Amino acid sequence: MVVRMRHTKGQTGSRRSHHALKAPTLSKCTNCGADHRPHHMCLNCGFYKGRVVIDLLAKKKSREDRMTAKREAIRGAAVDPVESK
């Protein structure tokens, strides 16, 4: 450490006095009652200001369908060579 960089414990402590983490502010969803960030859509049900912004249930279902199709394709590819022997 170079001498000009040296700080007293007090200076270091003063600088670090602002380093504490704060808990995030959360508000309750009016639709499902889950905690969500204020001025943000509820990540549990997709509601904001009393209306659906993103249909999370439909999104989840389409994702599951896609994953199932993918899994089936992989299973089919893995099973076929064994059956052909």
Ligand SMILES: [Zn+2]
């Ligand atoms: Zn909600």
